[in-house]
Amino acid sequence: MTLQREKRQFSWGMAVDVDKCTGCQACVLACQAENNIPLNTPERFERARVMSWIRVERYWEGEFPDIKARFIPIMCQHCENAPCEPVCPVFATYHNQEGMNVQVYNRCVGTRYCANGCPYMVRFFNYWEPVWPEALRNHLNPDVTVRSRGIMEKCSFCIQRIRRGVRKAERENRELLDGEIQTACSQACPTDALNFGNLADPESKVSKMKNDDRQYTLLPHLATDPNVVYLAKIDPEKAVKGGSSHG
Amino acid sequence: MQQRRTIDQIHTNRVLLNGQLDTPKWWAPTVIGLGFIVIIGFLVIGIMVNKGLGVTGLSRPVFWGLFITTFVFWVGISHAGIMISAILRLSQAEWRRPVTRAAELLTVFSLLTALLFPLMHAGRPWRIVYYILPYDFARGIYPNIRSPLIWDPVAISTYLTGSTLFLYIALLPDLGNLRDRTSGWQNALYTVLALGWRGNPRQWKLQTVGGILLSALMLPIFVSVHSIVSWDFAVTPAVEGWHSTIFAPYFVIGAVHSGVSAVVTMMALMRWLWKWEDFIRPEHFDALARLLIVVATGWLAFTFLELIFAVYGLDAPELALREMQIFQWPWWLLFVTFVLTGYVIPVGMWLQKRVRNNIALMFWSSIFVNIGMWLERFLIIVPGLARKTPFVYTWESYRPSGLEWFILFWSLTWVTFLMLLFARFFPLVPLFEQKESQTFGDSIKIGRARVPAILREAD
Amino acid sequence: MKLNRREFLALGVKATAGSVIFAACGLPERELVVQSPIDMPEDLVRGEDAWYATTWPDMPGGDGLLVRVMEGRAKKIAGNPDHPVNLGKASARHDAAIQLTYHPDRIREPLHRVSKSGEYDSISWGRAERILQDAVEAGTGNMAVVTNPLNGHSGWVASSFAALLGGRHLTFDPVEQGALQNAMRFLYDQEQLPHLDLKSAKTILSVGADWLSTWQSSVGYSVQYGQFRSSHDRGYFIHAEPRMSMTAANADLWLPVMPGYEGHLAMSIASVIVSERLVSSAEISRFFSKIPQPALVGFIPEDVEERIGVSADKIRQAARKFAENRPSIAFAGGSAGGHANGSFNIAAVYALNTLVSAIGAEGGVHYNPTTALQGIEPKSNGASFSDWEVELAHWRAQNVETVIIRGADIVHGLPDSVGARGAMDNVPTVIGFGTVMNDTLANCDLILPEKSFMESWDTSIPEPSPGYQTVTIQQPVIPATVSYTDGLLSDSRSFGDVLLWAAGGALGADDMEEIVERATEELYALDRGSVSASSERLFKHGVLQRGGWWDIDSAPNTSSDADLPNIFDLERAQHFSSTDALGDGHDFHLMPFLSNSLYEGRLSATPFANQNPDPMSSAAWSTWAEINSHEAEELGIKQGDVLFIKSTSGEIEALAYPTPAGRPGVIGIPIGLGHQHGGRYNEGTGANVLSILAPEVDAESGALAWAATKVRVARSGRRREVPKFEGEVTAFPVEPGVPVLVVAPGQSAHDAEVENHHKYQQNFLLPDSNEAPPEDH
Ligand SMILES: Nc1nc2c(c(=O)[nH]1)N[C@H]1C(S)=C(S)[C@@H](COP(=O)(O)OP(=O)(O)OC[C@H]3O[C@@H](n4cnc5c(=O)[nH]c(N)nc54)[C@H](O)[C@@H]3O)O[C@H]1N2
Ligand SMILES: Nc1nc2c(c(=O)[nH]1)N[C@H]1C(S)=C(S)[C@@H](COP(=O)(O)OP(=O)(O)OC[C@H]3O[C@@H](n4cnc5c(=O)[nH]c(N)nc54)[C@H](O)[C@@H]3O)O[C@H]1N2
Ligand code: SF4
Ligand code: SF4
Ligand code: SF4
Numbered sequence A: 001m002t003l004q005r006e007k008r009q010f011s012w013g014m015a016v017d018v019d020k021c022t023g024c025q026a027c028v029l030a031c032q033a034e035n036n037i038p039l040n041t042p043e044r045f046e047r048a049r050v051m052s053w054i055r056v057e058r059y060w061e062g063e064f065p066d067i068k069a070r071f072i073p074i075m076c077q078h079c080e081n082a083p084c085e086p087v088c089p090v091f092a093t094y095h096n097q098e099g100m101n102v103q104v105y106n107r108c109v110g111t112r113y114c115a116n117g118c119p120y121m122v123r124f125f126n127y128w129e130p131v132w133p134e135a136l137r138n139h140l141n142p143d144v145t146v147r148s149r150g151i152m153e154k155c156s157f158c159i160q161r162i163r164r165g166v167r168k169a170e171r172e173n174r175e176l177l178d179g180e181i182q183t184a185c186s187q188a189c190p191t192d193a194l195n196f197g198n199l200a201d202p203e204s205k206v207s208k209m210k211n212d213d214r215q216y217t218l219l220p221h222l223a224t225d226p227n228v229v230y231l232a233k234i235d236p237e238k239a240v241k242g243g244s245s246h247g
Numbered sequence B: 001m002q003q004r005r006t007i008d009q010i011h012t013n014r015v016l017l018n019g020q021l022d023t024p025k026w027w028a029p030t031v032i033g034l035g036f037i038v039i040i041g042f043l044v045i046g047i048m049v050n051k052g053l054g055v056t057g058l059s060r061p062v063f064w065g066l067f068i069t070t071f072v073f074w075v076g077i078s079h080a081g082i083m084i085s086a087i088l089r090l091s092q093a094e095w096r097r098p099v100t101r102a103a104e105l106l107t108v109f110s111l112l113t114a115l116l117f118p119l120m121h122a123g124r125p126w127r128i129v130y131y132i133l134p135y136d137f138a139r140g141i142y143p144n145i146r147s148p149l150i151w152d153p154v155a156i157s158t159y160l161t162g163s164t165l166f167l168y169i170a171l172l173p174d175l176g177n178l179r180d181r182t183s184g185w186q187n188a189l190y191t192v193l194a195l196g197w198r199g200n201p202r203q204w205k206l207q208t209v210g211g212i213l214l215s216a217l218m219l220p221i222f223v224s225v226h227s228i229v230s231w232d233f234a235v236t237p238a239v240e241g242w243h244s245t246i247f248a249p250y251f252v253i254g255a256v257h258s259g260v261s262a263v264v265t266m267m268a269l270m271r272w273l274w275k276w277e278d279f280i281r282p283e284h285f286d287a288l289a290r291l292l293i294v295v296a297t298g299w300l301a302f303t304f305l306e307l308i309f310a311v312y313g314l315d316a317p318e319l320a321l322r323e324m325q326i327f328q329w330p331w332w333l334l335f336v337t338f339v340l341t342g343y344v345i346p347v348g349m350w351l352q353k354r355v356r357n358n359i360a361l362m363f364w365s366s367i368f369v370n371i372g373m374w375l376e377r378f379l380i381i382v383p384g385l386a387r388k389t390p391f392v393y394t395w396e397s398y399r400p401s402g403l404e405w406f407i408l409f410w411s412l413t414w415v416t417f418l419m420l421l422f423a424r425f426f427p428l429v430p431l432f433e434q435k436e437s438q439t440f441g442d443s444i445k446i447g448r449a450r451v452p453a454i455l456r457e458a459d
Numbered sequence C: 001m002k003l004n005r006r007e008f009l010a011l012g013v014k015a016t017a018g019s020v021i022f023a024a025c026g027l028p029e030r031e032l033v034v035q036s037p038i039d040m041p042e043d044l045v046r047g048e049d050a051w052y053a054t055t056w057p058d059m060p061g062g063d064g065l066l067v068r069v070m071e072g073r074a075k076k077i078a079g080n081p082d083h084p085v086n087l088g089k090a091s092a093r094h095d096a097a098i099q100l101t102y103h104p105d106r107i108r109e110p111l112h113r114v115s116k117s118g119e120y121d122s123i124s125w126g127r128a129e130r131i132l133q134d135a136v137e138a139g140t141g142n143m144a145v146v147t148n149p150l151n152g153h154s155g156w157v158a159s160s161f162a163a164l165l166g167g168r169h170l171t172f173d174p175v176e177q178g179a180l181q182n183a184m185r186f187l188y189d190q191e192q193l194p195h196l197d198l199k200s201a202k203t204i205l206s207v208g209a210d211w212l213s214t215w216q217s218s219v220g221y222s223v224q225y226g227q228f229r230s231s232h233d234r235g236y237f238i239h240a241e242p243r244m245s246m247t248a249a250n251a252d253l254w255l256p257v258m259p260g261y262e263g264h265l266a267m268s269i270a271s272v273i274v275s276e277r278l279v280s281s282a283e284i285s286r287f288f289s290k291i292p293q294p295a296l297v298g299f300i301p302e303d304v305e306e307r308i309g310v311s312a313d314k315i316r317q318a319a320r321k322f323a324e325n326r327p328s329i330a331f332a333g334g335s336a337g338g339h340a341n342g343s344f345n346i347a348a349v350y351a352l353n354t355l356v357s358a359i360g361a362e363g364g365v366h367y368n369p370t371t372a373l374q375g376i377e378p379k380s381n382g383a384s385f386s387d388w389e390v391e392l393a394h395w396r397a398q399n400v401e402t403v404i405i406r407g408a409d410i411v412h413g414l415p416d417s418v419g420a421r422g423a424m425d426n427v428p429t430v431i432g433f434g435t436v437m438n439d440t441l442a443n444c445d446l447i448l449p450e451k452s453f454m455e456s457w458d459t460s461i462p463e464p465s466p467g468y469q470t471v472t473i474q475q476p477v478i479p480a481t482v483s484y485t486d487g488l489l490s491d492s493r494s495f496g497d498v499l500l501w502a503a504g505g506a507l508g509a510d511d512m513e514e515i516v517e518r519a520t521e522e523l524y525a526l527d528r529g530s531v532s533a534s535s536e537r538l539f540k541h542g543v544l545q546r547g548g549w550w551d552i553d554s555a556p557n558t559s560s561d562a563d564l565p566n567i568f569d570l571e572r573a574q575h576f577s578s579t580d581a582l583g584d585g586h587d588f589h590l591m592p593f594l595s596n597s598l599y600e601g602r603l604s605a606t607p608f609a610n611q612n613p614d615p616m617s618s619a620a621w622s623t624w625a626e627i628n629s630h631e632a633e634e635l636g637i638k639q640g641d642v643l644f645i646k647s648t649s650g651e652i653e654a655l656a657y658p659t660p661a662g663r664p665g666v667i668g669i670p671i672g673l674g675h676q677h678g679g680r681y682n683e684g685t686g687a688n689v690l691s692i693l694a695p696e697v698d699a700e701s702g703a704l705a706w707a708a709t710k711v712r713v714a715r716s717g718r719r720r721e722v723p724k725f726e727g728e729v730t731a732f733p734v735e736p737g738v739p740v741l742v743v744a745p746g747q748s749a750h751d752a753e754v755e756n757h758h759k760y761q762q763n764f765l766l767p768d769s770n771e772a773p774p775e776d777h
């Protein structure tokens, strides 16, 4: 169906160094602001309907005083073999030729099947019509659709930024530089835990990180072949306690 | 075994057409009452469509809830029709005769109801223009045939068409019968519907052949419909408790369990409401109960296989899911209720002959079964989402809103409403079948015992 | 996607038909229009955007920012890659700040209070000017100008204006760093805070300061943290703090020290280093140059572990790492300074640097130069709490005629016990500037709508600077916003402009633009630094484009072998507020902390800041209380229980959030909510923990000892779901290494996964559970 990564001109990917993530949540709000994600009112928190295309999960390991907190940022993994795609009855979510899982809002009929299909819980449904007070509409990003209710949405790898970046490079007819295109989250990330780039280019930072010894992917047993790869957290004490269920 | 009374055709006509020719007192008030609830229901749905799905208790990760559960439930009920009219007809189980039509009717109406739920669930029904209709040839966009959500409507509408035709064909002789007994607008109506039925041998032959053909055609549907519904879940590797391997047969047999039980419920009601003691008799209930014992036990085997397969993989989230589903409040309560009402209580009752021949007890046992079967679907669909994947950080629960509960309740009244409405204009028990069965009227001798012929397999 | 005419028309018909039918149901039109069903709309972006460099002086750190502007609207705030402090990075607070400009409840025109009960008339600027003028005349000789710490020219304008009229300029910072400032003077006699070269360090020992989240230049520090972790052995990070803050959560070794004993912990570490001779004798003797040798005798880990609350093993482990894995750096701040012995706590920690010769060394502590601009001296801390008590006494005694307040929410920020609101009521005219209402503004007689930082001119000196002279320029990146339907979003003026106008040219400039112009001329005259241009005009453009000016060669030389003063001179008796006579309940040590996204409340009006989950609890839109989960269990406290938090100075309510990482006996409560005024998103949400702080002070600096309050906690019997992002289950992984895979140094991800798999299987008695993990496959 889609080309292999190497054969593409662009194959966008994210490399996340978990060891550097401090949990500062800058990426989360950067994404909110960039992508016109509806305001998360208290009601959304209380009814577990928070929309956050990228989220930072915090896990506990061990017991006080030897307890450890582990942070991991999770956005759409842009799986090459995406379980969310085949279940969508209307092709509202599909794979484009640059390795991205994209979402066509105005085709979505709201079955929420894709959200069940996604093992990474990165899809969000507009249960209510988003409310933007007029004043706040001033800062909405004109490059990004303002979604209505009944529609599924998720991380788009800031495709609008990719389009602008590529167009700019073409205009100045030059090669696109590695790291020239930054997603909102990777741009904000103060520790460079988030790195965005072209996996089709073996010299790119993300490609190099992908070959790192610490590289792993989430839920590999599901064979989703994500375009988001992670670099494992390093712990000098390696105190991996709390392994069994504390549920 | 009591000897079977022979009932002359006059009597048969008078009693079985009482719904149409002299309508019982209770009919009008009941139908009006139900109609009232039905209208309120449509208003509520309208409000939901207008305000958005925020009014439900759905969340992330529990994206599917009561609506899908109830959808599966009604599709399950609809298997009554196939089971009774197709399978029993082909296997020529005589006792099926009085209930075939009611069963088919239940099938048609429960399918119509089931189809409403995905529409409500999606929130903006008009968007379905993008859905099954490949309206967009211009841009070469078709629906995604890899998605079970495409095959659901295909299978269900096929089943619906089949059942409707079947129902109609079986109705023809009685329509003719009614036409000859009515006057005025009713006569006009029946004249049109009867398609000039005269009851000559050729028509009888065609009618019978058509019936048998349709039954045969419906067998594959029998397997397909609920298999496909089960694949809505089974193709989802992400959701623990959904990506089970035995869902297709498990769902089908479950559907038969609930469907046939629903038939029992309905027979009891018909017997009481229209006083058809002569036609719907304890033997019928006895026979159905015996059938149900077998079905239920087969279904139970699947239920536990499903659990064992799940646990055997020792998949962490799967274990967490089962732990919640079976041991954690309030889920354990639902689970226990499900096992008790779905199997233990009803089968326990059916095993005793006096229960099998006691209409009231049979009625309640069948109600139990469908409470249990609804819970089964709920316990498959929701906990899996509430404990989806090892991302503990995202585990959430689900509290259905009052509106969702109301719509569930509404769907029950809606189906009853349709049934009663139908019963006013058409006989619920097929007269011709009834009369036909008279021809196999005698009792037969098996060994020393004399058995009522209704249990005999005709040659 | 080719469409011939007929098909296109056909589509049109479908669309309109749909609209007509469903418009009847009162559904939004746009939901019915059939748009392109195959393209992702974001595939087609239109219009040109521009990124302008500026800064937001109200947020500590003085990070350089870029604002994305389209059609005169600010769309996104990001870090300025050229800026030496934050190298293009930003925090959630910066993204949220955009909503201060576009807040739906932004103050639109001057408001004049007609009754003390809080009714206002909207008045014209003309009238506002007259009222201001009268107030200024009346106030000459006895007036006060109150602002947040402003490290730039608006700060200079405020001070000069106050001076001009014989008044005082006080700055206000609710979570005081006074003890820190004091310690810096004492140890290094430096006014500016030193630059911390974290990126080149191998061992970082920080105490009390939540430096990855909110402390000082947190974005710049986070950038450095990233570089620190990138070094080949990724460094070793030790953090001591009573609460598991976001910073503590990232430490390789967390020392959950007892509140108030941070200094003792530092001395205990020193005693280990000395007794185990982990460093050179030269370094030891330098340490003891003023400190009497026996001073450390009382600090042997085994003796003090009880009191300090950290096990002797961990103290020794920390000491060894710190002394041996060099270069090392030690620094303190935040809650460590918020105690009766705050100055000592902080000095004691910094003193450790002398033991590892970290002063002036690579990966150590570096002094910052004096500023490149005349008369601008940066201040990260405000006037001390003691100063404020004195000042408010004046107000109460009606010795003060006029008060001008900007960016300082003293009513919310000062403990109720000092009665800021009452004091304001005794001042004839209080004039407040602001973009969105807050508790202090709501108590002013004249409220003037202020231009936001994206609409006005200013300069800002980062505090601390990155080790060399740095000047950041704030420029208006958008015009005054005209909203789509009802006119000007806010008819506002910049604080500096108004004061300059009121000074009637006496300050030598008509508006801030002119002042910034001068500043650039001043810098041009220096003829050095990051921007070199042939003409003043080009130079100014260069500075505005880069977002400022800096000169990496301006680093002062830090005397590496200066003697260490005797820090024990700063030691003061430990003192906490008492909890007797506070009714029933259990006693806890109150640990207030700055919210990662609201800061001290500066952003609490914005939905963005309110909705951004807290890093540790993931809670939002509320004030919660972190307590140890086991302790909570014993006390029968469940998540969501509404708790009464009582102190000698008052009582608040907070939602219980039991956490396995909580230090028993300590209750952590975020600062930033509990406003009575602050716009639709803020009013009435949460509680203000600052209001119940007991008036304890650090005797040395007079700073508020904001971490020295003890509280009594009782259940109210009410419950409310904590609005948080985390699910209903406490997030312990159900499977080791999923989703966060942890490797030992040098271990590959694959090996770790295999190891975890076997560890997981051992939870079940499977036949192969005893087998050693296979080496490879
Ligand atoms: N790891 C692992 N591997 C396994 C198993 C396991 O448990 N674990 N199970 C094994 C078992 S039991 C089995 S049966 C196999 C199944 O392995 P496969 O036989 O590969 O099963 P599918 O992939 O479902 O079907 C193969 C292809 O048939 C296509 N197809 C569907 N309908 C039709 C049709 O009408 N005509 C034609 N020509 N093609 C059609 C589908 O699109 C699909 O591409 O997997 C085996 N592999
Ligand atoms: N959803 C879904 N359903 C399907 C299919 C599908 O592709 N998807 N495929 C269909 C087909 S083709 C087939 S063959 C069936 C297969 O259906 P199943 O027979 O259920 O096959 P599995 O699910 O692979 O294995 C069942 C359980 O056996 C456990 N197991 C593994 N090894 C052993 C062992 O040595 N001993 C024992 N006792 N248990 C073991 C597994 O962990 C798993 O939990 O499923 C059918 N149904
Ligand atoms: S992460 Fe989820 S949404 Fe994203 S591509 Fe994979 S399956 Fe689809
Ligand atoms: S919700 Fe939208 S995108 Fe997801 S499956 Fe349904 S139609 Fe497709
Ligand atoms: S890549 Fe863009 S869309 Fe995706 S999470 Fe990051 S900021 Fe959000």
Ligand code: SF4
Residues within 6 Å of the ligand: A020, A021, A022, A023, A024, A025, A026, A027, A028, A056, A073, A188, A189, A190, A191, A192, A193, A194
């Ligand atoms: S911005 Fe970077 S460091 Fe902060 S939470 Fe996101 S990924 Fe982690």
